Structure formats: structure tokens, C-alpha cells
Amino acid sequence: MAAGASSTALRSGGVVTIVHWVKGMKEMGCMTYRGEEDAEVAGHWPRKMERVINQMRVPEELRVDCMTQLLIENGLYDLPWRRGC
Numbered sequence: 001m002a003a004g005a006s007s008t009a010l011r012s013g014g015v016v017t018i019v020h021w022v023k024g025m026k027e028m029g030c031m032t033y034r035g036e037e038d039a040e041v042a043g044h045w046p047r048k049m050e051r052v053i054n055q056m057r058v059p060e061e062l063r064v065d066c067m068t069q070l071l072i073e074n075g076l077y078d079l080p081w082r083r084g085c
Helices: 003-013 018-027 039-056 060-068
Strands: none
Touching: 018 039, 018 060, 039 060
């Protein structure tokens, strides 16, 4: 089942949880972010996240929560946009 199709089913069934959305995001290629110093990695991560979130039609009110689930260790506190990159 495509991630978009499962997203629609979850939304209409009222069983939407961040776990389901994040699982779908990972299936579509989203990876965790650890706050890597590599500018290419730091720039690619938010663009990929935005594309997938839009493709899956994640509800606006859940987007930040879903993205933060994929931030680990320093990535949670050392976001590229917070460093001024």
C-alpha cells in the first residue's frame, strides 16, 4: 500500500498517530538527522522532509512533531537554521 493511501485511511479512520506518520516518512526515504556539520547533509535533510510531508499530506498540526521524531542527539538542539547556516 502506498504511503499516501495509508495516510488517507488513517486520517479518515481517526487513528492518526505520529508513529504511523513517521513510519510512512521513513518508508518514503526520510532519515534521522544528528546535527551533522556537512553542509550538504544539513541542507538536504529539511528539503527531503518537506517534500515527503507534502506528498503524504501530513496534517499541518502534526508536521513539527513528526519532524522532531527524526531528530536525534545533537540534531534536536543543533538545527542548521538555529546555527545561522
